[in-house]
Amino acid sequence: MGLTRVPGLLFGGDYNPEQWPEEVWAEDMRLMAEAGVNMATVAVFSWSRLEPRRGEYDFGWLDRVLDLLHEHGIAADLATATATPPPWLVREHPSVMPVSADGVRLEFGSRQGYCPSSPVFKDHVVRLAEAMAERYKDHPALAMWHIGNEYADHTLECFCEESARHFRRWLAERYKDADGLNAAWGTSCWGQHYTDLAQVEPPRTAPGPVNPAQLLDWRRFCSDALLELFEAEKAVLRRVTPEVKVTTNFMSILHGLDYWKWAAAEDFVSDDAYPDPADPRSHVAVALSYDLMRSLKRQPWLLLESAPSAVSWREVNAPKPPGMMRLHSLQALAHGSDGVMFFQWRQAKYGPEKFHSAMLPHGGTATRGWQDTLRLGADLRKLGEVAGSHGDAEVALVLDWDSWWGLEAPESMPSNRLKLKDLLLAWYAPLHARGIAVDLTPPGRDLSGYKLVIAPNLYLAGDELATYRGELVVGPFSGVVDANDQVHDGGAPGPLRELLGVAVDEWWPLPDGVRRPVDGGSAHTWAEWLRPIDAEVLARYRGGDLDGRPAITRKGRATYLSCLLDDVTPILDDVLARAAVKGVEVPEGVEAVRRGAYLFLLNHTAETRRVTLPHRGEDLLTQTTLHGEIELAPRDAIVLKEIR
Structure with a gap:
């Protein structure tokens, strides 16, 4: 079974009929059908329209919308409408609005403003979700929540x-009492010893740096508090509509939420992605986030929001040039999405997103944007058989949210320049350029199926990697602290010491703009005074105070980098050869992605590229047989199904 009961690939977008007179709805339905739309997301921000006053519901307009969708063969991704509380709730209970770290309660007038811990907000959210579920549990348009x-x-x-x-309460579940918390947080430092958990407060603005262990637990708590809200709604939907799958839209690689934990609570993963058309390398970063979405549950996922052209929230909102909407959409499919959805269907006339692009632009059906919508709908119908397919990766990148939160804690680190997304991309980009499939993984997942595992950073590390027997690469500043942000006995790399065969004597962060020569290259941002125990030295620092000191080492199949290299290619090529991992050879700017039996080749450049196909196959987009060397037009793609 696919993500929903809708066959093939999903295609559509956020539909906000409440922003338009009802006479417009008929035209919307006709044009959706013409474009091949088979799903619409409805009611995301509709709470104030569905419950204009406490306990008084107005479902009539939504009834008519869902009826129209069903009549035109369009399924509904039905939102529970709880994303933004209505003004009457905020005025009756001001405490539902969030308070900043400086003690300022935020005001109503935007969207998604609420205190995640508010019992009043939670009660009303659950009540509305139940009303929605009871109202629409048998509606034939309902395909997902x-x-x-x-x-x-x-x-x-x-x-x-x-x-x-x-x-x-969260801390009490984790540490039981003040003694447990004191031990975990190291409160003997700076006189922070607690005698009762009632004395603990959130890390509000303080005179100086806040305890980093408290900040780490606060990050964990904030992710969990929001997840409790999601779980509360899910419990209602599961009880009333047990057969209808539920999801919520992620935001690519988001620092604030532990998506491993969140994905486990969903029936399938969905994501919102908005690569910048003005950035010629944005397709690499978004490919990394798509691979995370596929990896979260190791199954197909859904691109639930993307932009047909320009967004409305950057300093400069560049439009997508001809071909890019289609190319970006096919890229999501290549990385495992079972559909392409957009924000939004009809371009708004008012509000903060009135200049955000849409499938149906302000200018209507005479526009370039509408022609792009029609073309993409036709292409997705040709690619229907791709839905549900899933490929295997031989390489994994380790991503751990606890470690990320600890690494980027403010005011307490040797350097604030280590950013996990940058560290991930430094390894992912050359793998992506080689057409090598990559999974992302938490350190505790079974890694035995991978030939190569790369941990760009594991600041917070246990012994999860100790049993891995494949080719392993570990980046700098890893194995530093335990789960309580306390430095491991004996220093870094802590529980990784025996595996890596090294000890770190001292951190050696580099000032901005400084490069440190290393055999075969140079390092930036970070270096370490490294002491080998029983590891072989592969490269040394050259010049300066670290002259001759080990920079890169190997013990068995485990390689350790004590620095950030300007170019990881030499090390990467070496470990790929040792692991016997091969990719797909393509020219620069062309992306090669295998999805099961299908090979996607995507030209992200504005120039024609010549590509040699690895096998003979049928291009599903043109229904032609291809083999040997072909020309791939600017911002064009092929989806090759092998002919055996």
């Missing part, structure tokens, strides 16, 4: 008294 919207986008945390009480 959409809970909330982009959790942690506008509200990740709240520092009010209710949040403080919730935080203390």
Whole structure:
């Protein structure tokens, strides 16, 4: 069974009929059918229209919308409408709005403003979700449930008294009592010893740096607090509509939420992705996020929001040039999405997103944007057989949210220049250029199926990697602290010491703009005074105070880099050869992605590229047989199904 009961690939977008007179709805349905739309997301921000006053529901307009969708063969991704509380709820209960770290309660007037810990907000959310489920449980348009919207986008945390009480309950479950918390947080430092958990507050603005262990637990708590809201709605939907799958839209690689934990609570993963058309390398970063989406549950996922052209929230909102909407959409399919959805269907006339592009632009059907919509709909119908397919990767990148939160804690690190996304991309980009499939993985997952595992950074590390027997690469500043952000006995790399065969004597962060020569290249940002124990030295620092000191080492099949290299290619090529991992050879700017029996080749450049196909096959987009060397037009793609 696919993500939903809808066959083939999903195609459509956010539909906001409440922004338009009802006479427009008929035209919407006709044009959706013409474009091949088979799903629409509805009611995401409709709470104030569905419940205009406490306990008084107005479902009539939504009834008519769902009826129209069904009449035209379009399924509904039905939101529970709980993403933004209505003004009457905020005025009756001001405490539902979040409070900043400086003690300022935020005001109503935007979207997604709420305190995640508010019991009042939670009660009303659950009540509305139940009303929606009971109302539409038997409606034939209902294909999936959409809970909330982009959790942690506008509200990740709240520092009010209710949040403080919730935080203390969370801490009590984790540490039992003040003694357990004191031991975990190291409160003997700076005189922070607690005698009762009731004395603990959120990490509000303080005179100086806040305890990094407290900040780490706060990050964990904030992710969990929002997840509790999601779970509360899911419980209602599961009880009333047990056969209908539920999801919520992620935001690619988001710092604030532990998506490994969140994905486990969903029936399938969905994502919102908005690569910048003005950035010629944006397709690499978004490919990394798509691979995360595929890896979260090791199954197909859904691109639930993307932009047909320009967005509305950057400093400069560049449009997508001809061909890019289609290319970006096919890229998501290549990396495992079972559909392409957009924000939004009809371009808004008012509000903060009135200049955000849409499938049906302001200019209507005479526009380039509408022609792009028609072309993509036709292409997706040709690619229907791709839905449900899933490929295997031989390489994995390790991503751990606890480690990420600890690494980027403010004001307490040897350098604030280590950013996990940058570290991931430094390894992912050359793998992507080689057409090598990559999974992302938490350190505790079974890694035995991978030939090569790369951990660009594991600041917070246990012994999860100790049993891995494949080719392993570990980046700098790893194995530093335990789960409580306390430095491992004996220093770094802690539990990785025996595996890597090295010890770190001292961190050696490099000032901005400084490069340190290393055999075969140069390092930036970070270096270490490294002491080999029983590891072979592969490269040494040259010049300066680290002259002659080991920079890169290997013990058995485990390679350790004590620095950030300007170019990881030499090391990567070496470990790929040792692991016997091969990719697909393509020219620069062309992306090669295998999805099961299908090979996607995507030309992200504005020039024609010549590509040699690895096998003879049928291009599903043109229904032609291809083999040998072909020309791939600018921003064009082929989807090759092998002919045996």
